[in-house]
Amino acid sequence: MKSKISTAMIAEKAGVGVSTAGFVLSGKARKMKISEKTEKRVLDIARELGYVPNAMAKSLRSERSGIVGLLYNHLKHNWADESLNGIKQALGKRGYSVFLSTHQFDPELQMKEVELMLQHRFDAIICIPFKEGIEAYERILKTDTPLVFLNDTLDELPDINVVAWNAREAADTAMRHLIGLGRKRFAFLGWGDQRPMFRARLEAFRSCLQAADLPVNEDWIQTFPLAGSVRGEVERLFSDEANRPDAIFAGLDVYGIEAIGVLEEMGLRVPEDVALVGMGDQPGSGFPSIGLSSMAIPSEVLGSKAASLALELLDDPGNKVASKILISFNELIERRSSVR
Numbered sequence: 001m002k003s004k005i006s007t008a009m010i011a012e013k014a015g016v017g018v019s020t021a022g023f024v025l026s027g028k029a030r031k032m033k034i035s036e037k038t039e040k041r042v043l044d045i046a047r048e049l050g051y052v053p054n055a056m057a058k059s060l061r062s063e064r065s066g067i068v069g070l071l072y073n074h075l076k077h078n079w080a081d082e083s084l085n086g087i088k089q090a091l092g093k094r095g096y097s098v099f100l101s102t103h104q105f106d107p108e109l110q111m112k113e114v115e116l117m118l119q120h121r122f123d124a125i126i127c128i129p130f131k132e133g134i135e136a137y138e139r140i141l142k143t144d145t146p147l148v149f150l151n152d153t154l155d156e157l158p159d160i161n162v163v164a165w166n167a168r169e170a171a172d173t174a175m176r177h178l179i180g181l182g183r184k185r186f187a188f189l190g191w192g193d194q195r196p197m198f199r200a201r202l203e204a205f206r207s208c209l210q211a212a213d214l215p216v217n218e219d220w221i222q223t224f225p226l227a228g229s230v231r232g233e234v235e236r237l238f239s240d241e242a243n244r245p246d247a248i249f250a251g252l253d254v255y256g257i258e259a260i261g262v263l264e265e266m267g268l269r270v271p272e273d274v275a276l277v278g279m280g281d282q283p284g285s286g287f288p289s290i291g292l293s294s295m296a297i298p299s300e301v302l303g304s305k306a307a308s309l310a311l312e313l314l315d316d317p318g319n320k321v322a323s324k325i326l327i328s329f330n331e332l333i334e335r336r337s338s339v340r
Helices: 007-014 018-025 036-047 055-062 078-092 107-119 131-142 168-181 195-209 229-237 254-266 299-315
Strands: 067-074 095-102 123-126 147-150 161-165 186-191 221-224 247-248 275-280 292-295 324-327
Touching: 007 036, 018 036, 067 078, 067 107, 078 095, 078 299, 095 107, 107 131, 123 131, 123 299, 131 147, 147 299, 161 168, 161 186, 161 299, 168 195, 168 247, 168 275, 168 292, 186 195, 186 229, 186 254, 195 221, 221 229, 229 254, 247 254, 254 275, 299 324
Parallel strands: 067 095, 067 123, 123 147, 147 161, 161 324, 186 221, 186 247, 247 275, 275 292
Antiparallel strands: none
16 A cells, blocks of 8 residues: 655755745745745646645644635626636635535525535635625625625625626716717616616616706616516617617626517617617627627636635635725727627
């Protein structure tokens, strides 16, 4: 039977003290100011010898698992992959691994995943919140496990740490672009979600029109389920040739993408008859046949910032002041739906 590789064996071969090798193997080289050259030598020898750290023993010694749990609603859009990449990069630099779970907006499933994370003593949890899942978030808070909301927050839990895209600023930029094209009659197609960052898109729609002395037609403000179709409402909105919108602000790209197809089926020209701008810059928006102008979301930055905030909470567990970080990113990707 092959003998167990110990820290002492690695230290001897690397020509360093056992404590130095231990600090390197436990991911504390930078904290203990061990040179990169020494760190690399120890790690190279550890790999050469086939050393595998005992995660359970390490967890017992440090009282940490080295794992951060991620709770996503779904993985349907590319922003999930990009934000996950930002999270993994930031946590990886500190030696943390991630455990990803999705719940499809099912509060019972989310609670099961939360219980699993708590039972395995995950060091922190990053999640995209939804109102029906409040019980799970309150459960996390009772255990003093650091919790960070990603890309939105909940009115019912104002004291939670949050990192989010400043959707209000981005929506303002989108609306100013459409208004600058000389459009006068605006429709809004958005998700019916009532979380603050989604409400902000409709708030920007209203305020920008009011600031420009343009009418807000309440009948032209339509909201839908996340996976809902806008076809019926778009057909209704544009059925009256004498009184129909000449611009659409889509709170999510998915609605703008579908709207373009419906409008062109109806014989309307985009952007000559109707200009559109969406939010999120999803991959489909850039297809030549679609060409939806859209506000780009800084997904990877959001993930990285959320992970960094989780690490700050782990480094300073006594800090009870909630951080509210809004990332300003107002890049409009102009395409054929709003540019001739």
